[in-house]
Amino acid sequence: MVTPGDAPFLANMALPLEVGSRTQRILVVDDDEPMRRTLLRLLAAPDRAVEETDSVEGTLRMLAAQSYDLILLDYRLPDGDGLAVLDWLSEHERGELVVMLSGEDAIDAAIGALRRGADDFVRKPYRLSQLNRAVDNALLKTRLQRSNREMGQRLQESERLHRYLVESSPDLIFTLDPAGRFTYVNPRIEGLLGFARADLEGEAFSSIVSAEDTARIVQLFENPLQPARTAHSLELRLASRKVGSGPPTVSLNTEPMYGRGDERNGARFMGTYGVARDISDRKRAEEIIAFQAYHDQLTRLPNRALFRDRLDLAIAQTDRRKGSLAVLFIDVDRFKLVNDTYGHSQGDQLLRSIANRLRQTLRRGDTLARVGGDEFLALLPDITHPEDVQAICQKILDALRAPFRLQHGEFSATVSIGIAMFQKDGESADMLTQHADIAMYQAKRSGKNGFCFFDSSLNHNYRERISLENDLRKAIDRGELELFYQAQVSIAKRRVVGTEALLRWRHPAHGLLGPDTFIPLAEEAGLISGISNWVIDAACAQLRDWRDIGFSELRMSVNLSPRDFEHGEIVETVRRSIAHHRLDAASLDLEITESLMMQDAGSVRGKVQALREAGVGVAIDDFGTGYSALAYLQKFPVSSLKIDRGFVRDLNGKSSPIIAAITGIARGFGLQVVAEGVEHQGQIEHLRSLGCDTLQGYLFSKPVPAEEAESLFLEIPSGLPA
Structure with missing residues (x-):
């Protein structure tokens, strides 16, 4: 992490170090003007900038304004001697090289100049070659010193950069001696595991490893017979001293460190360099992903x-x-x-x-x-x-x-x-x-x-069930579905007043199948909606045909599945079919089950209400066999009740309190009543005495095709009392 205090350091890191040659600045100090001119011509070169002055005061003024690589300094000047310049350079810790030029014969002048910091002493008069050699040597020394300074600066900055990177790294960085003991560990150890750096110096690496992974770490890094002389990459769990923190999982990468050895033994193994990256979050994420996948x-x-x-x-x-x-x-x-x-x-x-x-x-x-x-x-x-x-x-x-x-x-x-x-x-x-x-x-x-x-027989039945489902999916397109009709007779009117449409499937291999055989399969397989749509349309079409030939008061009853109210648009389907076949909505009754009423779902109740508002009759089929409550009759706007055939069958010349209760309920709610399963004339009198006028059953007719049902409409149904 970079802190505000690191900004100047990082800014310096971004500056390129100066490398290569540059212009060398030379200052000539001499009060002899012809001599200065000669020196200026002698020292002129493309990579040199030569300046001149003739006094100590001028020299110090120029030095205060700028630094030079080399100063050619005359010993005797009008306002003092060159030693004053040397003293000034020493006091100000300047790095200019000085070649003293002097006409003094005494050795003491040369010794004094060299002691004061002069790099060379050339006695006047001098040969040009002698002066050139002194200048070249001095400039070479300047270049070498500058190069050494730059190299040292690079090394220093590089060391600072690398130390900063290591000390600030989010990874755990360490070195071990050949025996696997810590020789260095970066500060990350404190935040990751809670160990103090000083406490780990000289300790074995295994001391920070979780007990489950200690054995293999000891074998890798602390085995005196086979130290870790090769690189390794592995995952392991570390031991943590932090309160409330579990052992972190790290990805560990290590490299052996070698130093110079003798010619006989080659490179000398010095220990191990390692980097451990905390991958606990990644491992947890992988575990979560793996758990979610399975x-x-x-x-x-x-x-x-x-x-x-x-x-x-x-x-x-x-x-x-x-x-x-x-x-x-x-x-x-x-x-x-x-x-x-x-x-x-x-x-x-x-x-x-x-x-x-x-x-x-x-x-x-x-x-x-x-x-x-x-x-x-x-x-x-x-x-x-x-x-x-x-x-x-x-x-x-x-x-x-x-x-x-x-x-x-x-x-x-x-x-x-x-x-x-x-x-x-x-x-x-x-x-x-x-x-x-x-x-x-x-x-x-x-x-x-x-x-x-x-049991193996179950498998046979299951295969038959799958085969039957596949055939049922094609039944409508193949025209295999048919409607049979069972008459509903009025005792008072002594004629057929309605008919119930009953679905049959003429299977090409199994023959004529009743609804109990395939309707549950259709409901389970999601086919019931399409079948119900076909039944509604076919029943409405048949009723239209019968009304066109004179049966203007005939009613049609159609059974619906509870699934029709769970999915699809049953209300719109009924409305569309009634409109298409130009029927009075009151001529159609839709029969629903008690179980559908008991669901008390708002969507179901809303669809029943919409059907009633459209004028369609809604009857509860097999009423009394479920667990209906009067509260549901109040909530559901039905128009009639159908008494289950089981209650009618149990009459057998006796009165039935259940049927009496049902007819009483119907009168109380203003509902019509239809009794199913009438098979004996004795049942008719009991039903009529209980207030049930509309009957349906084998006494009058079995379910028959449309052509046979039509003939029943023209005569007084058999079985009615005279």
Whole structure:
């Protein structure tokens, strides 16, 4: 880090040092003007600047204004002698070289001049060659002195620069002797580890290394039999004395240091130079990235990739030991209800809580992973008997019995578990996971909140299911979907007043299939919206045809899936179809399930309200079989209730308090009532006595194609009392 005090030093570092030749300045001091002129001509050269003066006073004035490389100084001057100039140069610590010129014969003059600092003494009269030699020697000496000064300055500045860089480096820089002991360490040691520099002098490098890495450092740098004579690069953890600070991880690079040795032994090993860079932040970032790549961020459990790696390894180990392992596919039942009812944040909280309970039920060596929204995988290695897996699965179910506390209340969560065993159910990770998934769906079909082992027959059913799904995707384009119609009869009017459109699929290989066979598959595969759109349009088109031939009061009922209200624009689809076929909206009834009403979702309620405002009737199908409450009937603007066939079947000549309650509720809310499943004339009288006028069932007609249904509209339905 550069501090304000470093600025002048760094500024000096930025200035280039003066190198090469420069103009040499010479001052000639003599009161003999012809002699001065002669010297000026003699000394003239392109790289010289020669000036002149004739007195001590003039000389000192010129020296005060400027420095010179060489002074040719006459001993005797009008206002004193040259010794005064030498004294002035000495007092002011000047560096000019002086060649004294004198006509004095006495040796004392020469000795005095040399003692006072003159570099040479030339006695007058002198030969030109003698003077030239003295001048050249003096100028050479000047150049050498200047070169030495510049070199010394360079060395000094270079040393200051390198010391500054080392002392201010963010890296730990050190030198070791051949035995691996510190001979130098920069101040970074104090900030990085909390060690005082003075305390480390002569200490082994291993004294600052974490215990986990001490052994290899001792082997590298403190081994007397094999000192570190080669460069090394490695990562290691250091020991820290700083409170609340963990051991930092550093990237260490070292180089051996050699000095001059004798001719017999060659270079002499002097020790080790090293640089350690703190990479703790980078290592932490790498660990975070690695964790995120292989773990689920919500539950902190392994994700599918890490689970796959562990399962592959477990399969290889189990195969060598001729043992067995199990894969559990765990799916949370009714999880979507939590998201839709309480929001995704509460759903996330529930998933975290479920993950914690699942983790606590598994053994130490087991692996639990989250692989989907509400899906988990568990790896159970070292399984001896299938009963061991059953015990763990039962433990999981028991652990989830206690309700989970969410922000808006408690929620009881259950799971369905599918089990696949190695090698019986598969020998690869993909096959075991797939078969556990298939078994999980079987557990759901068996009532949920349980577990199921994979069976080969399940795989056959699964493949058939996939094949059926692929065929269903093409059914509309191939024209394989059909509508059958079942009449709705009015006792009072003694005629057909409506008909319910019932979907059938004429499969090219399996024949005519009912909706129970493929509608759940369509809902799961996301195909129901397209199918419902087709049903609505086909039913409206058929009603238009019947009205055009005279059945002007006939009503049409169409079943909708709860998924139609979750996705897509069901309201716009109905409006568009009614408008396209020029129908009165009141002639169409849409049947919804009690479960849809119980969701109490604002978007669902809003769509039902929009349909009613458009004039379309909305009926609750199979009313009474779910958990409907009167509050929901107040919230949802439905127009009629359909009594489930199970209640009608139970009449058998007896009155039904349930049907009486339903008809009473309908009268209280001003709703129409339709009874399904009428098969005997005795049921008609009971229903009529309870206030139910519109009936539907096999007594009047089975679901039939449009041509057969049309003939029923022209006659009095069979089975009505006379």
